[in-house]
Amino acid sequence: MQRKQQQKEVLSGPNIMATILQSIPKDANVTKIEYEGPRIALYTNTPRYLMENNEIISNLVNVIKKRIVVRTDESIxxxxxxxxxxxxxxxxxxxxxxxxxxxxxxxxxxxxxxxxxxxxxxxxxxxxxxxxxxxxxxxxxxxxTTTPSSTIQTINYNLKISSAERGKQLRQIGDEIFRPRLAQKSEVSLLTLGGFGQVGRSCMLLSTTESKILIDCGINPGAATPAESFPRLDWANITLDELDAIVIGHAHLDHTGFLPALCKYGYKGPIYCTEPTLPMMNLIQLDAIKVAAAQGRTPMYGERDVKQIMRQAITIPYGTVTDISPDIKLVLANAGHILGSALCHFHIGNGDHNFVYSGDIKFAKSILFEAANWNFPRVETLLVESTYGAKEDIQPSRQEVESAFINAVNNTLADGGKVLIPIPAVGRAQEIMMVIDHYMKSGEMVEAPVFTEGMISEASAIHEAYPEYLARELKQKILETDDNPFDSEYFTNVEHADAREEPMREDSPCIILATSGMLEGGPVLEYFKNIAPDKKNKILFVSYQVNGTLGRRVLDGARQVSLLGKEGKVEVVNINCGMEKLDGFSGHSDYNQLMSFVQKMRPKLRRVLVNHGERRKSENLAMSIRRMFRVPAHYPQIQEAIKLF
Missing domain, CATH: 3.30.300.20 (K homology (KH) domain)
Structure with missing residues (x-):
């Protein structure tokens, strides 16, 4: 009874430090205790003692229920x-x-x-x-990594030059997180700011009596007007200073594309994500600046704002319970979508409510990742994506899609054509590269040069740098052997625009993987102009095409499109080449997988909310969940306020 009472006092804030001091043996030589963002750092001038007696720290964590790290005193x-x-x-x-x-x-x-x-x-x-x-x-x-990652090097450099400022910021964040709670009763609501009834600009505000947490902050790549492109933060009626934290599920622009703008306009607080999500989103955001400039548009933020994210980010591994405000704990879990993608589990109050945001999930094992995690101790409200939420959205088996991929490529190469694969640099590119490498080595795919361009090489280096986030077999191969599965003799990376002559040469069958995946800018457009008019060639789509994008128009059968060419001149491109869409490589779950994911949740959910899907698909998934599992399910639209607890 006394111990329970003590724990309750410890959790209330200032008593944490006193409890630590009483519990740590003198031999540990602890010189100071400081907040380090969501962690409590113990500084010692004899680190070996605590490293060799790690049960001391484990026992302490069990008592105070906070993350503790051992740090070396600057003096040693x-x-x-x-x-x-x-x-x-x-x-x-x-x-x-x-x-x-x-x-x-x-x-x-x-x-x-x-x-x-x-x-x-x-x-x-x-x-x-x-x-x-x-x-x-x-x-x-x-x-x-086999090829050094310039993104990771840039992040390290920025962390280095900002270490004093970062240390100060982490202490301030800790003061905010570990302050005593002002109210004991929890009230929890969710404001939908983007990504509901649509794919794009994912963003929502989770509010309690103590905290305001922004979850994701994306843009809509296919939108025609600013009002439809960006999250409706204006409607949320909050200032950036009122936000306690931003939590990012994964790196894609429809989830992170507006984040640098928030830093530009004064957001100074913590940004939580997994470790590989930081370099991935930096890579994608910097590329978005280049693409905007190449298209003659003024980017809404600059490199400086993207670099600012590096300084404010706090990366946390899967499965680690982390306090992000006085009344909210966060746990990130594998979502199976792209490298570092996470389901976000918010534990609110003293177990008052548990909210899980799925983000984009793949509830099936792939070459790159394990299936999305479903095993949470408690969930009352689940917010699940519905990109493929219609009943007819059933993806072929892995074997079927790989067989269709081999046939599509082999038939085109045999006819002397080129295969253009517009591809997101992160996730799908690495998966397709591994499939090509495997089947060319086995002789089942016609051997031909494979050209990659855009950020693909850099994204592959980041995958290699974080093997602990990959599928078990792949992780083992990278961590325990000298083999790099992303480095193959078949691949040539096109470093500069003037090196495109070889892949574009007539009568030179090849495969080209280029970004972006929705034909919305990037090097893929130069290849598209060259490849689309010739009926021998083929465009192979392997990822989702958002409504309003050029990729979606081409996929829906457009035979002619206009593109902005060099010096601002409009170029008309005739589309005579073959076209094929393969769904099984998607990083999203199909209808059956989404239903299986919801069914797996134990204990039974109290409520399911559905987002990240065209309205019809979100509606269908919500209706199916209600009918099959007898759980209240709702598909909110943008600018709705939902009371969770």
Missing amino acids: RKSEEDARKILNQIVPKDAKLENTFFDTATGEVSLEAKRPWLLQRNAQEFNHAEVTEQIGWKLRIRKA
Whole structure:
């Protein structure tokens, strides 16, 4: 009884520090305790003691129910130059250490090695506690990529130059999160600001008596007017200062495209996402700036605003319970959609309400990812996507779609044609590359040059850098062997526009993978102009085409389209080539998978909300859930206020 009472007091705020001080042995030599965003950092000048007696921290976490990290005191940290020399001497040569990154805000050093398995905690030759004692920096082991990722390097550089500012910001965020609650009674509501009854500009505001959390912040790539392009934050009637946090489910522009604009106009708070989502969204947002400039449009934000996101982001791994406000805990779980995509589980109050936002999910295992997670301890309200929510939206089996893909490619190449695959650089590109590599090696696909352009090479490097977010077999291959599945002899990356001559040469059968996936800009348009007029060629769509995009018009049978060419001149493109759409590669669940996902939820849901689908599809999915599972289901539209609790 006394312990329960103590826990209740601890959870109320200021008593956390006192409890930690009472519980930590003197031998731990804790020099200070500070908030570090959603974590509590214990600084020590003998880190080895707590690293070798990690049950002390585990027991403490169980008592205070907060995340704790052990940090080294600044006084024992060797200079970066000295620490690097020591590391170069003691890291086993076989590990092939490529790079070291020192994060002064956290006192961690990331070791990027080609063979990271030789440097893990349980590696015989490399004891983490001993090494930390020698250099005064805690270790993080990362996989060094075959091609270095310029995005990850840029993020590291920005973290480095902003470490003092970041440390201060993290302490302020901690003060906000761990302050005493002002009200004990929870009231929870959801404002729909975008992505309801449509695909695009996903955004909503989760509000309680204590907190305001913005979930996703996207744009609508196919919209004709600003009022339809951006989230309706004007209707939410809040200032950016009132937001406690922004939570991002995954990196695609329809979920993150408006985020840099919020930073530009003054949002200073934390942005929570998974670790790979940060480089992925940076890559995509910077590309959006380039595409806008190439099309003669003024981008709504600049590189500086995208870089600001790097400084405000707090990355959290799957499955880690994280306080993001005084009354909300967040857990991210694998969504199976793209690298780092997450279902977002919000635990509100003292177990008063549990809300899960699915984001975009794939409830089936693919070459790249495990199936979306469904196993939550408690969920009262589920918000689920409905991109393929109509009853007829049944995707073929994996075997069927791969067979159709091989036939579509082989028939075109055999006739001397080219296959153009407009593709999102993130997720689908890596999956298609692995399929091509597999079937060309096995002899089932005609061998031909495969050209990639746009961000595909960079996105592949980011996949290789975060293998722990990939499917089990793929993760094992990257982490435990010298094989890089994204690097194949068949692929040539087109680095510059003047290198397009070879893939565009007449009578030169080839496969071209180029961004963007909906023909809405990017290098794919140059290939499209060249390939569309010739009936020998084929355009193969492997991802969803949003209403209003050029890709959707072409897919719906347009035989002629107008494009803005060089120097602002309009070019008319005749479409005589073949056209094919393959659904089974989609990163979204089909109708059956969505229904299975909802059915799996235990204990039984109290309510299901449906979003991220054309209105007809959202309506159909909600109706099916009501009928099949006897659960109230609703498909809200934009600018609705829904009381959850």
